Amino acid sequence: MPKTLFRRDFLKTAGAAAASFSAGAAALRGQPLELIKNSSGHPRLLSGCCAYSYRKYLQNGPMTMEDFILKAVELGIEGVDITTYYLKSTEPSYILGLRRLAFRNGVPFSGAAIGSNMCQLDPTKRAEELEKIKKWIDVTQLLGASHLRVFGGELPQGATDEQGVEWVVETLKPACDYAAARGVTLGIESHGGITSKASNILEILRRVDSPYAGCNLDISNWEQDPYNQIEACIPYATHTHIRDFYGKSRTPLDLDRVWTLFANGGYKGFMSAEYEGAQDPQTAVPKLLAKIKALNHQYSTV
Secondary structure (H helix, E strand, C coil): CCHHHHHHHHHHHHHHHHHHHHHHHHHHCCCCHHHHCCCCCCCEEEEEEEHHHHHHHHCCCCCCHHHHHHHHHHHCCCCEEEEHHHCCCCCHHHHHHHHHHHHHCCCCEEEEECCCCCCCCCHHHHHHHHHHHHHHHHHHHHHCCCEEEECCCCCCCCCCHHHHHHHHHHHHHHHHHHHHCCCCEEEEECCECCECCHHHHHHHHHHHCCCCEEEEEECCCCCCCHHHHHHHHHHHEEEEEECCEECCCCEECCHHHHHHHHHHCCCEEEEEECCCCCCCHHHHHHHHHHHHHHHHHHHCCC
16 A cells, blocks of 8 residues: 555554544533443452652662563562653653553553643643643553543632632633543642642543543542542542652551452542652662552452
């Protein structure tokens, strides 16, 4: 087949696929939030690890993202979350190299994670955040991952929660439309600021109204009432970040109680360790993962 015809057929097929994704997303638009939450039933809990857990080694070496992927094999986990702060490049050759390395070692990507701040008073800055998120959606698709963590951001001084929610929705809604055509789900993290309350996260998801939006549920980022806040978000959780404490006070979390909530909520997905303590991650991360694996075994159907 001539190259020009091959390219034309490919573009035609790709265009049809993108239209199909968008149509699928549109079919669920307008449905109550209740109808697009996670399905109930038996939980399926998988062990994972965020690259952020090894930031001490990834920021300035000696560990590379390739080393982190191979570390997953050593740790015996079922997926890795790529914290994009530590990528050397976004060049396709580099990203595809990571994808191939992970595939050859049987390491799925549970997702990727970026920093973002959609809580912007200036509409120009909100537009810039949207373009930034779109760029990382493209990188996530190239990586072969289906989930991208985003942040809502901090409220500007004097702004209300209602304003913050509106700004985040204005940015996240078109970002989800863009992500839908690429098969990527966006998980807004419970991460302080506008997302310091489960009620704000749920209101954002209700207004965004997309099956490609969810909550990257970091169980440790609550300052009060963590168990009720976690429980409220579980039906819409698309990924998790796991530590064994919560809040700035680093109050210990009862992980058995947390896992009971996930099991009762029928959560299916990764329980991804995100170590952030003072100990050397080379010894501390395996300890945290040992807890996660034991709890997954106890509470999951896998």
